Amino acid sequence: MTQFEQLRRAMAQAGVDALWVSDPANVRVLSGFTGGKDGKVLVTPQGATLYTDARYTVQAQEESPLPAFIARPPETYRHAAAELSGLRVGYEAEHLTVAALEDLREHWDSATLIAVRGLVQKIRAIKSPEEIEAIRAAQALADQVFGEVRPVIRAGVRELDVALEIEMRLRRAGAENAFDIIVASGPRGAMPHGVASNRVIEDGDLVTIDMGARLNGYHSDMTRTVAVGQPSEELARIYRAVLEAEEAAVAAVGPGVRAADLDTLARDILTRHGLGEAFAHSLGHGVGLEVHEAPGLRGTSEDVLESGMVVTIEPGAYIPGLGGVRIEDLLLVTDGGHEVLSRSPKEQI
Numbered sequence: 001m002t003q004f005e006q007l008r009r010a011m012a013q014a015g016v017d018a019l020w021v022s023d024p025a026n027v028r029v030l031s032g033f034t035g036g037k038d039g040k041v042l043v044t045p046q047g048a049t050l051y052t053d054a055r056y057t058v059q060a061q062e063e064s065p066l067p068a069f070i071a072r073p074p075e076t077y078r079h080a081a082a083e084l085s086g087l088r089v090g091y092e093a094e095h096l097t098v099a100a101l102e103d104l105r106e107h108w109d110s111a112t113l114i115a116v117r118g119l120v121q122k123i124r125a126i127k128s129p130e131e132i133e134a135i136r137a138a139q140a141l142a143d144q145v146f147g148e149v150r151p152v153i154r155a156g157v158r159e160l161d162v163a164l165e166i167e168m169r170l171r172r173a174g175a176e177n178a179f180d181i182i183v184a185s186g187p188r189g190a191m192p193h194g195v196a197s198n199r200v201i202e203d204g205d206l207v208t209i210d211m212g213a214r215l216n217g218y219h220s221d222m223t224r225t226v227a228v229g230q231p232s233e234e235l236a237r238i239y240r241a242v243l244e245a246e247e248a249a250v251a252a253v254g255p256g257v258r259a260a261d262l263d264t265l266a267r268d269i270l271t272r273h274g275l276g277e278a279f280a281h282s283l284g285h286g287v288g289l290e291v292h293e294a295p296g297l298r299g300t301s302e303d304v305l306e307s308g309m310v311v312t313i314e315p316g317a318y319i320p321g322l323g324g325v326r327i328e329d330l331l332l333v334t335d336g337g338h339e340v341l342s343r344s345p346k347e348q349i
């Protein structure tokens with residue numbers, strides 16, 4: 001089934017005849033257009049049209065096989081209105097501003113507007129072979145850069161300088177950061193999203209580095225926690241517990257596995273080590289055109305893993321005042337189980 005066939009089936013289930021796509025990643029996956037928020041796609045029962053403005057005339061032609069209508073609102077809305085009369089039109093509730101919704105209501109008054117969620121995201125969760133290669137390439141670059149920068153992570157160096165080294169190497173290779181690089185050393189390790197600060201790394205610190213490359217629009221995501229000198233026995237114990245949880249969850253990844261069960265598996269191991277409360281976030285998430293996308297690997301998720309999904313496994317433990325540990329791998333779900341895409345070594349602490 002093609003992507004548009006899958007989408008129209010999902011649209012029918014959601015009770016809509018047409019869909020106004022405004023999430024830039026969804027626009028890209030349906031049209032190939034990389035112009036971000038300056039592109040929209042209208043999917044109707046008959047076909048699909050890319051809407052963008054004259055800054056992108058050439059780019060739209062080069063990138064997208066869809067017919068393009070080049071204009072700015074309100075002309076865009078007037079053009080689309082002609083196809084929408086009497087239809088139930090879905091809009092992406094998570095990616096439309098209130099102002100834009102008011103504009104749609106004004107111009108599409110003969111259509112019924114219906115909020116929908118996650119229709120294209122669900123399709124995006126299963127990657128094409130080309131997308132898998134793009135993510136593989138992004139992760140291979142991140143692995144290479146991490147290996148080059150690992151020797152820089154030592155006492156006396158600022159977290160910011162570690163992040164700069166990573167970013168410079170990614171950029172030289174034609175990529176960019178997938179997100180603000182997390183370098184959380186010593187007590188800052190207790191912050192799961194502790195982006196690099198001015199703190200100077202000290203002897204005995206654990207340092208959590210969470211980094212990704214964005215290459216040709218596709219992301220990678222990986223975390224390693226490394227030791228500088230000899231960490232305390234308490235930190236070493238936490239590290240080993242997180243590593244045990246991570247390895248167990250990775251080993252359990254395969255098609256047909258419930259995402260919520262994976263989260264429980266890792267959480268139960270950390271709970272046995274007295275660290276259940278310290279695991280302050282979900283086990284993982286899908287990765288692709290966005291760093292966080294479907295499926296969600298959390299306790300409340302109803303997602304079931306399928307071959308072709310790319311997901312992270314990233315348990316952590318965070319103790320305010322002491323520090324923290326997170327270990328994260330990027331995995332491709334395969335027919336036979338999984339392939340670990342992130343290859344950077346994990347330290348034995």
Ligand SMILES: CSCC[C@H](N)C(=O)N1CCC[C@H]1C(=O)N[C@@H](C)C(=O)O
Pocket residue numbers: 179180192193210221222223281282283284285291292314328
């Ligand atoms: C700002 S992007 C962060 C990337 C990182 N690898 C990541 O996904 N993290 C870091 C710790 C928690 C986890 C996260 O943000 N998880 C989300 C999906 C959650 O809501 O738990």
